[in-house]
Amino acid sequence: MDVDERAGGYAEIDDAGWLAGAERRPSPSQDRRPPGTAIDLLVIHNISLPPGDFSGNWIDDLFLDRLDPAAHPYFRAIAGLRVSAHLLIRRSGRLLQYVAFEQRAWHAGVSLFRGRERCNDFSIGIELEGTDDIPFTDAQYMRLAECSRRILRRYPAITEDRIAGHAEIAPGRKTDPGPAFDWDRYRRSLRAEDRAAAAPDLSLDRPAE
Numbered sequence: 298m299d300v301d302e303r304a305g306g307y308a309e310i311d312d313a314g315w316l317a318g319a320e321r322r323p324s325p326s327q328d329r330r331p332p333g334t335a336i337d338l339l340v341i342h343n344i345s346l347p348p349g350d351f352s353g354n355w356i357d358d359l360f361l362d363r364l365d366p367a368a369h370p371y372f373r374a375i376a377g378l379r380v381s382a383h384l385l386i387r388r389s390g391r392l393l394q395y396v397a398f399e400q401r402a403w404h405a406g407v408s409l410f411r412g413r414e415r416c417n418d419f420s421i422g423i424e425l426e427g428t429d430d431i432p433f434t435d436a437q438y439m440r441l442a443e444c445s446r447r448i449l450r451r452y453p454a455i456t457e458d459r460i461a462g463h464a465e466i467a468p469g470r471k472t473d474p475g476p477a478f479d480w481d482r483y484r485r486s487l488r489a490e491d492r493a494a495a496a497p498d499l500s501l502d503r504p505a506e
């Protein structure tokens with residue numbers, strides 16, 4: 298049986314919540330979601346290490362809990378932080394997955410969405426490599442649209458109005474993804490992807506780099 302036809306998109310994400318085509322980098326900074334928790338929020342972030350530098354693999358080290366505090370002055374303050382995200386989209390569009398969606402990644406911290414605290418419990422977190430003020434790349438918007446479409450198909454409780462920036466759920470504490478993130482472009486791309494959903498989309502399965 299043709300996998301795509303059978304699954305209607307579900308095969309793009311397996312039962313554990315690993316996304317086909319993403320590089321799997323299991324993070325030690327994760328745990329189980331509370332039993333019975335519906336996954337119904339998508340949180341968009343940005344991160345770069347050190348801030349504004351897109352050349353290294355330090356985010357990878359941070360999410361794998363092996364960041365060398367001596368490698369850069371900035372790292373002293375954050376090495377040892379136990380943090381992760383489900384997905385990271387690098388500047389090139391390269392896609393890495395650190396936590397399967399069914400598990401709880403540690404990306405939101407103290408947070409509140411429409412009266413519910415601890416957004417990590419019920420959300421999926423996507424990090425875009427970047428800063429609040431530097432435009433994100435075309436490759437990142439394309440990859441983000443692909444990933445989001447697949448996530449929304451697999452987790453239909455995440456409706457379009459349940460996609461939030463980190464700043465929205467942690468106001469006063471967080472500012473990402475920041476003013477450089479073009480929400481209109483992102484939301485338009487989601488709708489365009491919706492219309493194209495019937496067509497096979499294999500682009501995610503090609504290596505980005």
Ligand SMILES: [Zn+2]
Nearest residue numbers: 342343463473
């Ligand atoms: Zn964030």
